[in-house]
Amino acid sequence: xxxxxETTDIISxxxxxxxxxxxxxxxxxxxxxPDPPVSDWKPEARQYYEDGARIxxxxxxxxxxxxxxxxxxxxxxxxxxxxxxxYIVCRALQFPPEGWLRMSLNNGSITHLVIRPSGRxxxxxxxxxxxxxxxxxxxx
Numbered sequence: 001x002x003x004x005x006e007t008t009d010i011i012s013x014x015x016x017x018x019x020x021x022x023x024x025x026x027x028x029x030x031x032x033x034p035d036p037p038v039s040d041w042k043p044e045a046r047q048y049y050e051d052g053a054r055i056x057x058x059x060x061x062x063x064x065x066x067x068x069x070x071x072x073x074x075x076x077x078x079x080x081x082x083x084x085x086x087y088i089v090c091r092a093l094q095f096p097p098e099g100w101l102r103m104s105l106n107n108g109s110i111t112h113l114v115i116r117p118s119g120r121x122x123x124x125x126x127x128x129x130x131x132x133x134x135x136x137x138x139x140x
Contacts, residue, residue, distance in 0.1 A: 001027055007108065008079045015077075025058035028081035035098035055084055059091050066117045085111050092121050103127070107138045 004026075012020055029051025030043040043051075066074060078085075086100040092113055105111070105127035112124035129137050 003107070004079045004081065011077065011079065018077075023058070025054055025061060026078060026080040026084055027054070028083055029055055031055040031083055031087035031100060032097050034101040035096070038101055041101075055087055056091075058084065059088050063088060063092055063113075063115065065115050065119050068117045070117065082107075089113065089123060089126065093123060094121075104139065106132075107140065108132060108136075 005022075008020065008022075012018070030047040032052050033045075033048050062076070062078065082105040083100070085105060086103045087097055089095075089103070089111065090097040090100050092115070103126065106129040109127040109129040110131075111126050111128070114122045114124055116122075
């Protein structure tokens with residue numbers, strides 16, 4: 001989680017007073033066996049069970065609608081890795097989570113997910129990296 005912590009440090013400098021919380025629930029991992037399978041990435045089956053349960057717990061813990069009594073918008077920033085982001089996006093949009101590997105995200109990109117008090121979900125951006133110079137854009 002070194003890159004995520006470094007990124008959080010940079011973001012925190014620009015958002016003084018914003019509460020910062022660290023959790024292992026958002027650690028990178030293998031959320032669920034992808035369908036269709038991919039040939040170049042094959043974690044052990046036990047990884048899907050261990051990582052998958054943890055990443056699903058992150059989704060259930062952090063992705064929810066605001067209280068209907070809330071009067072102003074609220075924002076939360078999650079700094080984590082692509083597998084977790086892709087899985088959460090699939091789950092939030094009610095897409096089959098097994099399709100998480102069909103999306104490709106650049107390192108350091110921004111994904112913007114909106115959850116309304118009604119439960120309506122909208123994906124505003126997925127993996128936006130247009131703010132970075134082209135020579136700094138990477139994927140791993």
